[in-house]
Amino acid sequence: MNNKTGKIVKIVSNLYTVSSDNKLFECRARGKFRFDKISPLVGDIVDFDANENYIINIHERKNSLNRPQISNVDVALIVTSIKKPDLSLNLLDKLILVIKHSNIEPVICVTKMDLVSFFSRGVYKKLFKYYENIGIKVFYNNDLSGLKKYLNKKIVVLTGQTGAGKSSLLNKLNKDLNLDTNPISEALGRGVHTTRHTEIHEISNIYFADTPGFSSINLDGITKESILVGFPEFSNYECDFKDCKHIDEKSCKVKDAVNSKKILKSRYEDYKLFMKELD
Ligand SMILES: Nc1nc2c(ncn2[C@@H]2O[C@H](COP(=O)(O)OP(=O)(O)O)[C@@H](O)[C@H]2O)c(=O)[nH]1
Ligand SMILES: [Mg+2]
């Protein structure tokens, strides 16, 4: 026996590639998992026998996604363009909600600030300061050093509209990668796999999932109570009614905060829209 611990970085059918001490081990899973109805996922931290090359045990997951099939995602990087396509705060707020609800940290990377005037840039910077103040890291794609440092060794899924600059960002992080960048085609994630195949790619010491997460966004699993995870700033205000929904109530501290511009109006409007969607 030579037991080690590592991270699954690739699965092709029933073959699991485990990374441990910067070495790769091709392992199989023991039948036990099938009886327990747990199949190992890319991202899983596992104990494995490095002589016999089989996985013994899966450590508890902090989260898992269906698309891509991956676990222990540290960050969902929301690539957000200012123009082409136009900034959608509604989409941004929805992504933040869905990502936080999955127990993943959303991080914003703003792109295409070069397409607007110096004045507008100031306005957008102020807007994104608001998001920083509610605890979301914001980076800009004209200088990736801070982002690189922040994502070091983390498992990251990329999300954001087609054309927002996801592939360009990966290319910037790794000049050798040379992914297709164009406004229409998705370089990552397309392609039909008949066998189970998931992989994370190490680029600049960051583990990227090879398919974009959260491609179809719906509010599945989110309730009128758990929606607040996506609106952390609301918890700074204590309403008169303990179960205040901040919509029709006559007196509401959250609505007061919207009126006095302490809470961003667009965020509150999105909250109301999502609540309606949950009806
Ligand atoms: N002006 C400008 N263009 C960008 C920027 N980032 C990406 N692009 C361009 O936007 C288009 C779409 O980028 P791409 O990376 O393919 O977007 P993806 O669909 O999210 O992967 C390409 O023509 C890129 O060259 C940016 O910061 N500024
Ligand atoms: Mg792309």
Ligand SMILES: [Zn+2]
């Ligand atoms: Zn309220």
